[in-house]
Amino acid sequence: MNNFQFYNPTRIIFGEGSIARLKKLISRKSRVLLLYGGGSIKQNGVYLQVADALRKHELFEFGGIEPNPDYATLMKAVKQVKKQRIDFLLAIGGGSVIDGAKFIAAAALYKGEDPWDIIDQNLGASLKKALPFGAVLTLPATGSEMNRNSVISNREAGQKKSFASDKVFPKFSILDPKVTYSLPQDQIRNGLVDAYIHILEQYMTYPSGAIVQDRQAEALLLAIHEMAPAALQMDPPDYNARANYMWVCSNALNHLIGVGVPQDWATHGIGHSLTALYGLAHAESLAVVLPWLLWYKRDQKQEKLLQYGYRVLDQKSQKYSERVDRTIEALSAFFHSMGMPTTLTAYGLDPDKVAEEVKAHLAADNFVRGEHRDVTADEAAEILRLSR
Amino acid sequence: MNNFQFYNPTRIIFGEGSIARLKKLISRKSRVLLLYGGGSIKQNGVYLQVADALRKHELFEFGGIEPNPDYATLMKAVKQVKKQRIDFLLAIGGGSVIDGAKFIAAAALYKGEDPWDIIDQNLGASLKKALPFGAVLTLPATGSEMNRNSVISNREAGQKKSFASDKVFPKFSILDPKVTYSLPQDQIRNGLVDAYIHILEQYMTYPSGAIVQDRQAEALLLAIHEMAPAALQMDPPDYNARANYMWVCSNALNHLIGVGVPQDWATHGIGHSLTALYGLAHAESLAVVLPWLLWYKRDQKQEKLLQYGYRVLDQKSQKYSERVDRTIEALSAFFHSMGMPTTLTAYGLDPDKVAEEVKAHLAADNFVRGEHRDVTADEAAEILRLSR
Numbered sequence: 001m002n003n004f005q006f007y008n009p010t011r012i013i014f015g016e017g018s019i020a021r022l023k024k025l026i027s028r029k030s031r032v033l034l035l036y037g038g039g040s041i042k043q044n045g046v047y048l049q050v051a052d053a054l055r056k057h058e059l060f061e062f063g064g065i066e067p068n069p070d071y072a073t074l075m076k077a078v079k080q081v082k083k084q085r086i087d088f089l090l091a092i093g094g095g096s097v098i099d100g101a102k103f104i105a106a107a108a109l110y111k112g113e114d115p116w117d118i119i120d121q122n123l124g125a126s127l128k129k130a131l132p133f134g135a136v137l138t139l140p141a142t143g144s145e146m147n148r149n150s151v152i153s154n155r156e157a158g159q160k161k162s163f164a165s166d167k168v169f170p171k172f173s174i175l176d177p178k179v180t181y182s183l184p185q186d187q188i189r190n191g192l193v194d195a196y197i198h199i200l201e202q203y204m205t206y207p208s209g210a211i212v213q214d215r216q217a218e219a220l221l222l223a224i225h226e227m228a229p230a231a232l233q234m235d236p237p238d239y240n241a242r243a244n245y246m247w248v249c250s251n252a253l254n255h256l257i258g259v260g261v262p263q264d265w266a267t268h269g270i271g272h273s274l275t276a277l278y279g280l281a282h283a284e285s286l287a288v289v290l291p292w293l294l295w296y297k298r299d300q301k302q303e304k305l306l307q308y309g310y311r312v313l314d315q316k317s318q319k320y321s322e323r324v325d326r327t328i329e330a331l332s333a334f335f336h337s338m339g340m341p342t343t344l345t346a347y348g349l350d351p352d353k354v355a356e357e358v359k360a361h362l363a364a365d366n367f368v369r370g371e372h373r374d375v376t377a378d379e380a381a382e383i384l385r386l387s388r
Numbered sequence: 389m390n391n392f393q394f395y396n397p398t399r400i401i402f403g404e405g406s407i408a409r410l411k412k413l414i415s416r417k418s419r420v421l422l423l424y425g426g427g428s429i430k431q432n433g434v435y436l437q438v439a440d441a442l443r444k445h446e447l448f449e450f451g452g453i454e455p456n457p458d459y460a461t462l463m464k465a466v467k468q469v470k471k472q473r474i475d476f477l478l479a480i481g482g483g484s485v486i487d488g489a490k491f492i493a494a495a496a497l498y499k500g501e502d503p504w505d506i507i508d509q510n511l512g513a514s515l516k517k518a519l520p521f522g523a524v525l526t527l528p529a530t531g532s533e534m535n536r537n538s539v540i541s542n543r544e545a546g547q548k549k550s551f552a553s554d555k556v557f558p559k560f561s562i563l564d565p566k567v568t569y570s571l572p573q574d575q576i577r578n579g580l581v582d583a584y585i586h587i588l589e590q591y592m593t594y595p596s597g598a599i600v601q602d603r604q605a606e607a608l609l610l611a612i613h614e615m616a617p618a619a620l621q622m623d624p625p626d627y628n629a630r631a632n633y634m635w636v637c638s639n640a641l642n643h644l645i646g647v648g649v650p651q652d653w654a655t656h657g658i659g660h661s662l663t664a665l666y667g668l669a670h671a672e673s674l675a676v677v678l679p680w681l682l683w684y685k686r687d688q689k690q691e692k693l694l695q696y697g698y699r700v701l702d703q704k705s706q707k708y709s710e711r712v713d714r715t716i717e718a719l720s721a722f723f724h725s726m727g728m729p730t731t732l733t734a735y736g737l738d739p740d741k742v743a744e745e746v747k748a749h750l751a752a753d754n755f756v757r758g759e760h761r762d763v764t765a766d767e768a769a770e771i772l773r774l775s776r
Binding site for chain 2: 001002003004005006007008009010011012013014015016017018209210211212215216218219220222223226227240243244247248251256259260
């Protein structure tokens, strides 16, 4: 096991009816800016619940934070924060809105010249302060409600980059499984796949003697396999399955399974390019990369692939030599069972063309990922060529 | 899944050499009181490492915090804190010293008349503040280094009681697996058993649809089974097994596996009496209760016993009707494999006599525990009669 630090001060308030708790979670003296996305919270009742809980608070609003939140949009919010002397942010949404809130919180109190430097110059570790904020999670997937990470796009510069800081943990996150009832099925599927791949990015590397973390990661994978069919049920929705879906997404990326172990994150790096260039949803982009990355790296990752196959996918009976291939097939079959494609061709994309374009895109940013820091733009292209 | 709150702001600094990090974790302006137990830290090198890291800090000392820390001892420390205007506590030890530090931290800033009321009147939830403190863990077992709980004995009043408060999470805990190298084997065994039973107190109840928490609890149990033989190896000690032993103890009681599920804690309640009346070590007292409690409650707990047997103890092949009994036997066998007795008779105690004495002891305190609140002093006596 490697040396590590673990720190996660976010308070989670979980369960049906918990949005009403907002009243006591935010000081009555605060000037609160509600942050949200395209306005679905105004149709599905979440906005009304929030407004009712905070009816005695001084509220301001900033809507229109887009998926893959854009730097220019967020800077408009920063301007509003300063003008209206906001001292508490409340993000109501999924990973994009919460990631956006983290950047707004940091940028609003940033003393440097250009807040984009926080991301571009990787200044997260040296951030001295950020505005306090909370979250009401509406789309479980990214785990942003319980971590210190934020991914921001800069459409003008053609970039999608991240920063991380202890100062941008949400003070609290409210997780009410009932808010998932209005989600379309493909968003739940995407959330499950996103969480599943977050786990594998922290697990599918090489053995490092972290027995506790390995069992914990496998526990979350097993839980997703078990809950997925009921979580995807729409009419009527299954409260308990939705609760497990919601909670597993937070646990997949709250840092606990990732401490003390090597991590990969090449799939995410390549996926970000696919989203930027072809508009694939985040989870879709990951699912067309991961099985082929595992196949391409199957010798390097052999020990963990065998362990994962044995412990999670019940790959025990066949010949040892076949287990790795059968394990990767079983992973793909699981994604297919949820209606999630695993090839570029399923989206009408030409793998060879995509490989060249992504290679250029990644090379421009000196891309290097993987637990051995050996997944380069060239390897990414080789991996994408297989995705057919 | 039940509604819940999860909150755990303790920063964990984990790994070989991490005691040196103290220098930067405690402000140079602080007046620091070192809290410790019987002085083993002065023999095993831990004290020297701490003193070296804090050589530029203003240090004071309070030693002699006994196992099952006593109220009278801790109040002496509180007096010293006030006299020396201490503003930071550093607990160096195991659960007893850290539990003691939590009470000292709360009592030092308590405005009421009698600090024993914090425990006796159960005032933890209303505590407004406590002195900040950190911990250097030397004996992994109780999980106190990463939770809000504290168990304090009052020998004068013949009581052993607990309190819990968000104000007494350690600010940080340093976990260096190498400090376990000087522990005798039976203390490591006790630590593993204590952690194992902490997990079962939060798991072995009835199904509540918490798929995530169930898999997480089973993950920790599986990890203990896997690491125990190597963790108990003395010459030479196995760093990696000790690291997993240390980290699993924290995870067993950092609140994560216990949120949203029913909990039992009857074994701990009965065990506390055994420690108070007969001086059994904490883990020893738990191990002579748990298997018999499970046997006594095997119908009520049947579903979880079957799940535990199947998923943790590999009880799959025999007839379904035999699985519950075989599961409890396999649990006892695991404890025996570590040299841990599971009967009162193994300690030369007469179960019938113990049953009557513990019944009187528990009845005096209106004892009620268990996930159905049905384990009373009478039932405790029935359970103890079986422990032979």
